[in-house]
Amino acid sequence: MSTTNKPTAKQVAHAAEVSLSAVSRAFSPNAPIHPEKRKRILAAAEAIGYISPARRTAEVIAEGTITLVAGDLLNPFYPTVLDLLARRLQESGRQLVVYALPANSDVDAATDQILASRPSAVIVTSAQLTSKMARACRQHQIKVVLLNRVQRDIRINAVACDNYQGGRDVGRLLLERGHRKIGFIGGVANTSTHAERARGFREVLAEAGVSTHAQSLGDFEYPGGYVAGQTLLSMKDPPSAIFCCNDIMALALIDVARERGVRVPEDLAVVGFDDIPMASWNAYRLTTVRQPVELMVQEALGLIDDTNIKPTDDGITRMLTGSLVLRNSV
Amino acid sequence: MSTTNKPTAKQVAHAAEVSLSAVSRAFSPNAPIHPEKRKRILAAAEAIGYISPARRTAEVIAEGTITLVAGDLLNPFYPTVLDLLARRLQESGRQLVVYALPANSDVDAATDQILASRPSAVIVTSAQLTSKMARACRQHQIKVVLLNRVQRDIRINAVACDNYQGGRDVGRLLLERGHRKIGFIGGVANTSTHAERARGFREVLAEAGVSTHAQSLGDFEYPGGYVAGQTLLSMKDPPSAIFCCNDIMALALIDVARERGVRVPEDLAVVGFDDIPMASWNAYRLTTVRQPVELMVQEALGLIDDTNIKPTDDGITRMLTGSLVLRNSV
DNA sequence: CGACAAAGTGAAAAAATTTCAATGTCAACG
DNA sequence: CGTTGACATTGAAATTTTTTCACTTTGTCG
Known part of the structure; x- marks a missing residue:
């Protein structure tokens, strides 16, 4: 048989063993119909591939x-x-x-x-x-x-x-400037932005025989970066350069440094990632990786x-x- | 006469002098109908207060x-x-x-x-x-x-x-701290935020017999604030305190000051408005009016x-x- | 227990959408 | 200059959907 016409409400009604009225109501948001029944009808409609005209125009809109x-x-x-x-x-x-x-x-x-x-x-x-x-x-x-x-x-x-490549670029830059005690402030461990940036960064360092001097997680936000910065800068032998997994944390780190009288970039090099508007502000002038x-x-x-x-x-x-x-x- | 039932497509069709089909088509986004005609029908429908059922459900959604x-x-x-x-x-x-x-x-x-x-x-x-x-x-x-x-x-x-009151509070604060050469960096002239803050600020100053020492507009954004800040700080007799119409411009002003070796707050007091997150950052520690x-x-x-x-x-x-x-x- | 309200129902009436054949328009073509 | 065909648009009619209405069920309250 297969009179392959468009599915109609009548067919849905038959399939779901309900009245035609019920099918119409199932598709009207405020119509009086038992929620169970509506669910059943909607399921049947989905199986058949039926869409009510009202729903159709709503979808177009x-x-x-x-x-x-x-x-x-x-x-x-x-x-x-x-x-x-x-x-x-x-x-x-x-x-x-x-x-x-x-x-x-x-x-x-x-x-x-x-x-x-x-x-x-x-x-x-x-x-x-x-x-x-x-x-x-x-x-x-x-x-x-x-x-x-x-x-x-x-x-x-x-x-x-390309976060991996970005991480590499940062690593290379810091190595070229002669840094060997290089720290890292990460974001959130199971995110791709954190993982890839960290991976590229570490790989370049490793290729030059340098390992990360110190690291901490800062959860991608200012307060977290601030705390992480304090941790790294209170070390007995603090890093001379720190790559922060995003700009906000880098700005927080610079603020920590400022507070402690650590000069940037003389005593501490800081690099971020993102290039948010504040990175170019005068208070920071942050070197960073610009995302396109x-x-x-x-x-x-x-x-x-x-x-x-x-x-x-x-x-x-x-x-x-x-x-x-x-x-x-x- | 006044069988005050809900308006139907038929009535619209009659009013717009078109067929019933046309009315339906006018309400279907992709239906074949002359745009002019659709417009006419839609106008007639609006006049009568008719809404097609499809449109109605879309609205509920x-x-x-x-x-x-x-x-x-x-x-x-x-x-x-x-x-x-x-x-x-x-x-x-x-x-x-x-x-x-x-x-x-x-x-x-x-x-x-x-x-x-x-x-x-x-x-x-x-x-x-x-x-x-x-x-x-x-x-x-x-x-x-x-x-x-x-x-x-x-x-x-x-x-x-209450921007007016906020402006007053700022003005009073600066007067209390002994400032008499007080500048103002505004936003965009015909906005209520600018106008009210400026009004409250000026009124308090006026009540103390002080007039605005200098002012400039910064369009509420960082670059504008930066330029305005440069203008005010290059004056022969620059203000000892400046109220910026919002925080972003205040931060820009602090950056200008920093660049010129003008110490905040010793040489220059700065107040903003909004209390954006950056205002509390260490690089700035901006005194401001917090919006609730x-x-x-x-x-x-x-x-x-x-x-x-x-x-x-x-x-x-x-x-x-x-x-x-x-x-x-x- | 009975009255009553609230929610849900299908058949049928009403309304809306879609189909379909017809018409008009316009540009390309012979 | 008429013919042809593609295309958009149309109203009447067929089809489909929504709504009305009278009725049933269910649960609540006096």
Whole structure:
């Protein structure tokens, strides 16, 4: 038989063994219907591939929506991304929905909320996205792009600065300037930004027969960097140069140094990563690795807009090179 | 005559003198219909008050959406607001859409785009709201709340820190510390934040028989503040204290001072406004007026959620008091 | 226990969407 | 200069969906 016509509500009704009315109600947000029943109907509809006309237009309207899942909006690097992203999307008539994930929030709950709004794509800058989220998005035909994150265990699209290379560049710079007692202030251990930057940095040092003189974790934020800086600078034999895994922590370190009368760069060389606006401020003049934010945003949108890439495809990773910005902290 | 039932597509069809099919098509985003005709039908539908069922469900779905129109995400004050707002909304199952407005545009340009997504409310932290936008929102039953902005010419809801009082507090502080040559670095002339802070500040000075020793505008951003700072500090008889209209400019001023060997606070007292995170950093330790961001966000959402307040009502202004935070820059 | 409200239901009525054949328009072509 | 065909647009009719309405069930309160 197979009169392969579009699926209708009647078919769903039959499949779910309910009345036609019930099917219609299942798709109306405020209609009186038992939640269980609605769930059953929605499941049946999904199986058959039925979408109510109302839902269909709603989806077309929501088509231009891209959701950004951001972890740490207080790190000035992310507002830069956010600002750029919002502008680019507006130019193409789309809009940006922002989810600020609190530090130790329930990611799964957020996942449901995010999916409920049916964005056409999700951009994730937050570290704590579970593979559940990735799977759920795939199922719902929603593209996911990680921005400034790479995750090896999940096959997912990602755009990031080449953190490994950046780490190498910093290491090389410090070696060239003659430093041998070199310290490192890391971010959060299980993030790709931390791991890759640390790896590149350590490898270059190792190649020159130098090992990290001292290190500490600073969780990517000012207070953490401040504490880590205090730890390293109170050592009996403190490092003469410190690479901080991001700019905010580098600024905190400079503040610690300032407080202790340690001169930067004479007594201590400091290098950061990101090139946030404050890095160029006079109080700091921080040498750092600039992330090509504009390009990164562009690439991320490119991955989303490329119709050859399907949400269910294996992930593509676009690696962009950062550039060392020499200022006065080295 | 007055069988006052809900308006149907048939009535619209009759009013617009088109077929029933056409009305349906006018409401389907991708349906084949002459744009002119669609416009005519949509106008007729609006007049009658007809909403297609598809559109209706779409609206219910979008119900939990609040749009933030932000101008300057690169001023660290706004990410704080954004972060808080996104969290609060998530807690109540709603979501935040962000529009980043280019620096000098008014809201008008984005009005259509903003209204197209039919948010249940709009929060504006940026720029000028035109009466056109206010009218449009009123018409569409969308609540508008200005945050950190007050506009006297339009009757609209607003939540803001008491900038006038904050300006007074700063002025009084500087007078108490014995300063008489007091400078001022302003933001953007026609903004309420600039105007009110300046007014309170000047009034207190005037009451003590002191007039502003020198002043300059810095457009609320770091580079502007930097230039303004240079201007004031290169005077033959520079001020001994300067009030900057926001923190970012105050930090820029401190950087200028640092560069010129002008000691803060010994040679120059600096006060800002906002209390952004960097103000408490060691490099600056800026004395400033803290805006009660958490309260402001809460009040803004309160205005939105209060069902007694209708979108068409006259505006309510909630003024919250800021608090002087004494650090080491005075 | 009985009255009553609230929630949920299917059949049928009402309304909206989609199909389909027809019409008009316009540019390319013979 | 007429013909052809592709294409967009249309209204009537067919189909599909939504809503109404009368009824049932369930649980609560007096």
